[in-house]
Amino acid sequence: MGLEFEDRVVLVTGGANGIGAGVARKLAGLGARVVVADVDTAGGEAVADAVGGLFVPCDVRDPRDSEAAVAEAVRACGGLDVAVLNAGVATGFGLGDDFDAERYRAVMGVNLDGVVYGVHAALPELRKRGGHIIATASMAGLMAMPLDPVYGANKAAVVALVRALGPVLAADGVRVNAVCPSFADTAIIAGFESVLRTSGMPVLTVAEVVDAYLAVLRAGGTGECWYVQAGRPSEPFRFPNPPGPRADGGAPVALRDPSQEG
Numbered sequence: 001m002g003l004e005f006e007d008r009v010v011l012v013t014g015g016a017n018g019i020g021a022g023v024a025r026k027l028a029g030l031g032a033r034v035v036v037a038d039v040d041t042a043g044g045e046a047v048a049d050a051v052g053g054l055f056v057p058c059d060v061r062d063p064r065d066s067e068a069a070v071a072e073a074v075r076a077c078g079g080l081d082v083a084v085l086n087a088g089v090a091t092g093f094g095l096g097d098d099f100d101a102e103r104y105r106a107v108m109g110v111n112l113d114g115v116v117y118g119v120h121a122a123l124p125e126l127r128k129r130g131g132h133i134i135a136t137a138s139m140a141g142l143m144a145m146p147l148d149p150v151y152g153a154n155k156a157a158v159v160a161l162v163r164a165l166g167p168v169l170a171a172d173g174v175r176v177n178a179v180c181p182s183f184a185d186t187a188i189i190a191g192f193e194s195v196l197r198t199s200g201m202p203v204l205t206v207a208e209v210v211d212a213y214l215a216v217l218r219a220g221g222t223g224e225c226w227y228v229q230a231g232r233p234s235e236p237f238r239f240p241n242p243p244g245p246r247a248d249g250g251a252p253v254a255l256r257d258p259s260q261e262g
């Protein structure tokens with residue numbers, strides 16, 4: 001019997017380190033052909049070599065780089081089945097005196113634009129044979145993140161994007177989901193590790209987070225945001241329904257999109 005992801009082509013942005021590298025290694029071990037896309041050339045090449053995959057230099061802030069990464073997957077592997085849009089950075093400043101507009105654009109560029117550009121670049125290939133997009137959001141996108149409000153804002157935007165795209169792309173045979181980890185043991189938490197330690201906050205291992213990607217790939221859902229919290233099995237977060245409008249007679253009203261109706 002073949003391996004679970006035999007010959008499936010997987011693109012991982014931010015695959016040179018941390019969670020992305022863990023996903024790349026795990027899926028390659030299960031038979032996938034992995035394309036690592038990252039700004040970190042040395043790290044990306046090392047991961048690609050270790051998994052018998054391919055490295056593509058890619059700054060996800062530039063839409064042309066995402067297009068080039070997908071094109072390289074198609075050239076080298078004949079198509080694309082899974083896009084793991086995972087590249088991300090912490091902010092390192094707030095909205096007070098420390099605010100820096102240029103760095104703000106940079107972090108929004110990586111954490112939000114990078115996912116938008118990645119979806120746009122991957123869609124034509126994923127539509128060809130059915131596929132899966134998994135964006136790395138964060139618990140910071142599901143709850144308040146006072147340690148890094150701008151990070152919370154761009155991760156919440158990724159959550160909203162995934163929820164909206166789920167039903168839109170279902171008709172094309174493309175699933176889109178998010179993984180929302182709590183604090184995990186990677187370089188990104190270096191700036192506030194002491195706060196975590198003082199608070200007694202458990203820090204997830206990369207392996208624990210990677211398991212959530214496998215669970216999402218194996219489940220059949222779309223438009224879901226899976227939380228990853230220490231001591232709990234990962235599952236899709238159940239969003240509360242906000243109050244909707246009522247018509248004059250009191251009946252609920254929902255948006256109807258004629259383009260989605262047969």
Ligand SMILES: NC(=O)c1ccc[n+]([C@@H]2O[C@H](COP(=O)([O-])OP(=O)(O)OC[C@H]3O[C@@H](n4cnc5c(N)ncnc54)[C@H](O)[C@@H]3O)[C@@H](O)[C@H]2O)c1
Pocket residue numbers: 013014015016017018019020037038039040043058059060061086087088089090110136137138139180181182183184185186187188189
């Ligand atoms: N570690 C955590 O506590 C945690 C929690 C929730 C969500 N996340 C998210 O997980 C994802 C992976 O982060 P990580 O924890 O593995 O951190 P990491 O720093 O180990 O890995 C991030 C990767 O993204 C790459 N990257 C940064 N900017 C890039 C760009 N412009 N273009 C392409 N690649 C770029 C880095 O080179 C690195 O390889 C991020 O989206 C992060 O926000 C992490």
